[in-house]
Amino acid sequence: MQKAPIDTIFPQGEPNPYSKFFTGQTYLTMLSEKEHIFNAPIGNVTFEPGARTHWHKHGGGQILLVLNGEGRYQEKGKEIRVLQKGEIVRIAPGVIHWHGAAPNSWFVHLSLETNAGQNGKTDWLDPVADSEYK
Amino acid sequence: MQKAPIDTIFPQGEPNPYSKFFTGQTYLTMLSEKEHIFNAPIGNVTFEPGARTHWHKHGGGQILLVLNGEGRYQEKGKEIRVLQKGEIVRIAPGVIHWHGAAPNSWFVHLSLETNAGQNGKTDWLDPVADSEYK
Numbered sequence: 346m347q348k349a350p351i352d353t354i355f356p357q358g359e360p361n362p363y364s365k366f367f368t369g370q371t372y373l374t375m376l377s378e379k380e381h382i383f384n385a386p387i388g389n390v391t392f393e394p395g396a397r398t399h400w401h402k403h404g405g406g407q408i409l410l411v412l413n414g415e416g417r418y419q420e421k422g423k424e425i426r427v428l429q430k431g432e433i434v435r436i437a438p439g440v441i442h443w444h445g446a447a448p449n450s451w452f453v454h455l456s457l458e459t460n461a462g463q464n465g466k467t468d469w470l471d472p473v474a475d476s477e478y479k
Numbered sequence: 480m481q482k483a484p485i486d487t488i489f490p491q492g493e494p495n496p497y498s499k500f501f502t503g504q505t506y507l508t509m510l511s512e513k514e515h516i517f518n519a520p521i522g523n524v525t526f527e528p529g530a531r532t533h534w535h536k537h538g539g540g541q542i543l544l545v546l547n548g549e550g551r552y553q554e555k556g557k558e559i560r561v562l563q564k565g566e567i568v569r570i571a572p573g574v575i576h577w578h579g580a581a582p583n584s585w586f587v588h589l590s591l592e593t594n595a596g597q598n599g600k601t602d603w604l605d606p607v608a609d610s611e612y613k
Contacts, residue, residue: 354488354546354564354565355544355565355567356565376544376567377542377567377569382540382571382572383540383542383569383571383593383594384593384594385519385542385591385593387542387544387567387591406516406517408511408517408519408521410489410510410521410589412488430488431488431489431490433489433510433511433521435511435517437516437517438516455544455589457519457521457591459517459518459519460517460518460596462594462597463596
């Protein structure tokens with residue numbers, strides 16, 4: 346495990362236990378677990394340069410809050426969006442997308458699964474090919 | 480308006496439009512508004528030293544994610560808790576509490592209103608007296 350060279354604000358945590366749904370090395374700290382009092386799973390996710398999620402969608406949607414580094418976000422059929430510290434991304438329920446680090450930067454974001462009490466299902470799809478990631 | 484001397488990560492925003500429910504000067508940026516797709520109102524709140532909320536409670540609960548500075552948190556009848564960058568506070572529905580800055584430090588936290596689609600009501604109560612804040 347490599348310590349991030351940028352401030353992760355919240356703990357960097359351990360190598361991501363969901364790494365089979367990611368390309369490259371990522372780290373996860375769950376700040377608020379999935380349960381039925383708050384219905385708000387929140388994780389701090391740290392990506393090494395070039396690391397990214399597979400394509401996926403959330404039944405209840407997701408909000409990303411960018412804490413540090415430079416990242417990438419793309420919805421299926423749209424242009425890649427560059428993400429910087431202080432930006433947020435609101436991903437509506439059912440929208441197929443991926444997110445991750447820039448090729449040459451570490452990247453840290455909070456992830457909130459919205460409407461988790463009503464529909465907390467995540468569907469994981471194909472990896473983001475190098476030709477898609479660029 | 481005074482610019483925070485510490486990194487607020489997300490924009491510091493404007494003087495808090497809900498200032499009548501706060502003691503001292505605070506600033507608010509809404510990162511995700513209250514609506515019925517995400518049901519996840521998220522604000523970035525910046526407190527000048529000594530500033531704090533009034534006592535209050537949330538019908539659906541609240542999660543605080545501490546981004547910078549040193550803060551205070553107290554639930555009715557319990558001891559005051561010191562908050563530092565990287566800590567989180569999960570406040571169950573209906574729990575009477577307050578939060579704010581330490582006497583000599585600016586303080587920045589994200590606030591997420593949980594279960595906002597089911598019960599987004601906030602009840603504001605008395606100010607936190609200087610004798611309670613200390």
